[in-house]
Amino acid sequence: MSDTDNDDSQNHHEGADVPGPRQNRGALLPLPPARAAAAPEGEEVGDELQSAYWMKWEGEAARTSVWRILGRLPAICRRVLGLAYRADARATAAVVVFQIASSLMSAFGLLASVRALSALFAQGATSERIHHALPSLGLVAGLMAAQGLLDFGVARGQAALTPKVRRAVEQEFLRLSCHVRLEAVDDAAFADEAHKANDRGLYYMRQAVPQLVSLAHAALGLTGAAGVLAVLHPLLLPLLFLSVIPQGYAAVRSARAQFLSHSRYSTLQRRIRLFTWLLLDRDSAPEVRASTAQRALLEEHERFARRIEEEDARLGRQEANVALWGRAVGGLAVGATYAALAWMTATGWMPLAAGGGAFLAIRSSRGTLVSVVLAMHQMYEHALWIDDLERHLERCRALQPHRTGRRLAKGVKTITVTDVHYTYPEAGRDALCGVSMTLAAGSTVAFVGANGSGKSTMAKLLAGLYVPTKGSICWDDTEVREVDAESIQAQVAMVLQDPVAWPLSALANVTIGAGTITEADPQRALAAVTESGADKVIASLPQQWSTPLSKRFKNGQELSGGNWAKVAVARGLYQDAAVLVLDEPTASMDARAEHAVYEAVLHGERRQDRITILISHRLSSVTSCDMIYVFRDGRIIESGTHQDLMNHTTTDGQPGEYRAMFTLQASAYQTPPAPSESAERCVIAARDAHLMRKPGPECAAGHTTRADAEAGPGPKHDRTEKVRAPDGPAECASSPGSGLAAGSGENEGADAAPFPRREGSR
């Protein structure tokens, strides 16, 4: 180990306050330790996960008293019954009736067995005794057959009921969850609750009916046996308790050990699954290989696999021990019971046949008791998860979108935003404070500004995804609060920077924009993909429109980020909405594709009935918008056309925010060393000139510029037009320091960048 290493480890042990030779003085963080565990070590691997949502009720049944479990059981059973009844009343009634009848058959069977035994143990010749026993034996057989049929009925009823309950609850959960207001979904605690409800609550809800049936089966069986014993001789009842209580105690201990172990086990399973997933997943595959992380991950996987192995073995041993203990204690108790039984029959307290019946009842009760104990623990613990699921559903009901029963009329002429404020739930400050704007149909509007300044929030308010905390948004004369939020959402198409890659066919990936994955308007779909440039992408797929866009499917294809973006733009266009919001959709597209999208969306056949809102950090793409709003800290600080904003100065004579940002971006495309201020001004002025469709300005040092290259696409854009300074023969592109690209107007790659690339930079 080097001296430096020694120093490092010393620092680590002595605390970060003691600066060492390589201590990162003044940094936000102390130096990290030289060795760290990838995951917790030691006995309690689950400790750090105790607060994880999926650990909440894990092993709870083992920590709760049996009396409490028994106390809650009737309410749990009532709730499951209610659920089943709502899903299918007939099947539920059938299951209940058949189950009770089956238990009665079992009890009558026991009584008939006692009668048969009485006949068989009576005085007289064997043939005579058999003859007398025959009717009872026949009855036993008949009752057993009836019980078999009734159990079949229970199984059929349960088979009909369980999938119905599952479907009903799952659909209710999904229907409510997917409509919940967006601001609730943003909340991490709500998201945890939703996951918990999905992977625990729903899972246990699905098992609730079969569990209730087996609990009822076992409990009724026990009750039947106890009833028969009470009929045979009242003293047999305490004898039954004497025999089953030790057995029951052993069963409770075993069930609790299982529950606790399961809790540890599932923590380990979650951990190990994480490593399995990292080793197998497609997304992590390139990085796992590139960083040669296989060994480290495999070692970690093995560490957990060994612990699971130990946990399995430990549980097995523990179960065997508890079973042995239970058998020993239970055996002693049963031995004592049988001895008491023998004494009672020998001394004439009880007829021999009743003793035989008691023997049968006690034997069958012992097995049934174990089932009852396990089932009641399971039902108790699962009910806690189901409680959470029901609370979540209740919350979802309260968080459904704003509904008034009134729908927004189709289309809009003007959207008027007046003094809008918006604060995210639990946020310390307003995301928007006092925003006002007017958006007219047929116009293109840009929202620009620094990260976190409120652009996307404004777009989401316009889309009806959030309701203003204060202020108003009117679609023509209708205030958004007066109509169903979903009727606003249906009129706004949003294309986001990270669009969803729907694992559906290429066509469905387009039509889902209009809320369908099974129907299409072929003409509209073709027009949308052509405008967005996705036509070439889809044409190159093996099954074109029907190609599944996911590698998870057979013959599925994966698209590159840029191609997904084109499909997303097509989706937005296909929606044919009154408002189209493009929130940096072209960030992952190549320069040509980006140019083509802006050409189509901003300058193509601009629909007179659509408001197009463009959110972009690349200011070259917004220059031709009819209106640009500059956001800062949730307010609009400047607004106007590109030209207005480039002329704007603040009260203290400084360039406005837009102009400052624009100039900064422009400077990144200048040839180093940084261009002279005059050249920069020339670039900007030339662009302005182009936008104003008038000759370019005079530039110092004879700069002449190709306005089209920097101004971005324009509707009547003469792409070969050159703006010349009157006295400068040389073009900016060839002028040192101008930083402008030479080449034809077809150089779309250069057009799409904030400023054209330098010659030779590609």
Ligand SMILES: Nc1ncnc2c1ncn2[C@@H]1O[C@H](COP(=O)(O)OP(=O)(O)OP(=O)(O)O)[C@@H](O)[C@H]1O
């Ligand atoms: N879901 C959310 N929950 C809480 N706060 C949020 C949420 N989304 C955004 N914010 C906050 O609201 C403010 C405005 O965010 P917004 O996303 O609208 O900014 P933006 O201008 O679109 O930023 P960017 O350019 O980075 O996309 C920021 O302070 C942000 O942290």
